[in-house]
Structure formats: C-alpha cells, structure tokens
Amino acid sequence: MIRVLIADDQAMVRSGLRMILESEVDLEVVEEAENGVQAVRLVKRERPDVVLMDVRMPEMDGLEATRQIAAGAPDSKVIVLTTFDIDEYVYGALRAGASGFLLKDAPADDLVAAIRVVAGGDALLAPSVTKRIIEKFAAGPDPDRLVEGLDDLTEREVEVLQLLAKGLSNTEIAAGLFVSEATVKTHVSHILTKLGLRDRVQAVVVAYESGLVTPGA
Numbered sequence: 598m599i600r601v602l603i604a605d606d607q608a609m610v611r612s613g614l615r616m617i618l619e620s621e622v623d624l625e626v627v628e629e630a631e632n633g634v635q636a637v638r639l640v641k642r643e644r645p646d647v648v649l650m651d652v653r654m655p656e657m658d659g660l661e662a663t664r665q666i667a668a669g670a671p672d673s674k675v676i677v678l679t680t681f682d683i684d685e686y687v688y689g690a691l692r693a694g695a696s697g698f699l700l701k702d703a704p705a706d707d708l709v710a711a712i713r714v715v716a717g718g719d720a721l722l723a724p725s726v727t728k729r730i731i732e733k734f735a736a737g738p739d740p741d742r743l744v745e746g747l748d749d750l751t752e753r754e755v756e757v758l759q760l761l762a763k764g765l766s767n768t769e770i771a772a773g774l775f776v777s778e779a780t781v782k783t784h785v786s787h788i789l790t791k792l793g794l795r796d797r798v799q800a801v802v803v804a805y806e807s808g809l810v811t812p813g814a
Contacts, residue, residue: 633657667694
C-alpha cells in the first residue's frame, strides 16, 4: 500500500484528490495538511511514501516545506502540484528536493501513475514541462553551484547524464547509446551515488546548473 499525504490550502482540492486516490486499491491517504507547517509536522509523524504538495499555501509555502521534508524525512518523496503560470516555483521546488511535479489540470490517471512512479523510487519528469522550466530558469551555469563528484564520473556516465538532462527516458537513452536498459539503470545509479543525489530530477538540475548541459543544446 502506498501511503500519501495531501498538502493544499483549499479543502475542495484536498477532497477531490482524496476521492481520486482512495478509489485505487493500492493508494491510501493518511493525512491532509492545509499549510506548509502542518505538512512538515504531519510528514514527520506519519512518514508517508509520497506527499502531494501545493506551492502557494499560508504560514509556510510549498518550497520551504519541501526543503524541510527532503532534509528531515528523505524517504517521503514530494510531488509538487503546480500550474504553468508559476514555473519559477517549480524550479525552486526541484532544487529543494522534490522528486517531480505535475500540473493541477492533469488527468486523474496521470496523477495516480505519478504517485506510483515516485513511490517506486523513480522520479517524475514530464519532458515538455521540464524543457520549459529548464530553458527559462537555467540560462547558464550557476557560479555558486559547486557540485562535488562531477570529476569522478566516467565518460559514459557523463554522456548518460547529458541525455538524462534532456528529458530522455532510460529506454530512449539505451536505444541512443546501443546498450541495454539495465546498463543505463546501472549508470544512472552510479551517477546519483557519486553526486550524492536523491533521484534523476536532481540530476537534471545539477547538469544544467553546473554547465554540463546548456539550454537548447
């Protein structure tokens, strides 16, 4: 059973999400939070597998809540719920440690699938949305962003990271490099370990912020 916590300041939104999730036999809503402070406290108590996190909430916004959850309860993965008009918040959430993001108008099936993907240890990257965010908010390397471990990557691992940052799936990377999908998964695992990252979303952010990949390249 995948245990989910919903954090949103609108009761109607929380009720709608709960209705969708509880119609699935493998999903359980363990708690609801109406602000970031509540979300952080309830995550520490309930230790859910996945947190659905709104960005704009009173007392503490979703970005700060995500940062605190990533630091204090790393086993609880955060999916940020957002809309196109707040892309900058999403990029901030990814840097804060979110495992992915989803548009609030996404179909119910996409929401359920996203929760299962993230709970399974992967990260949710919607290539079209990722491209929009990365190109808008990672126009060049961040001089203050020092990433330890980049020099430890092998030539093939760097190549995999670059393809990963462009939004390619493991299957697409495997086809492009003429290797098996299992080999790609091994490379991705090594990349995350060497760079001290939680998941592939953070790997994408690091690739752009370090200048390893540039928007539009």
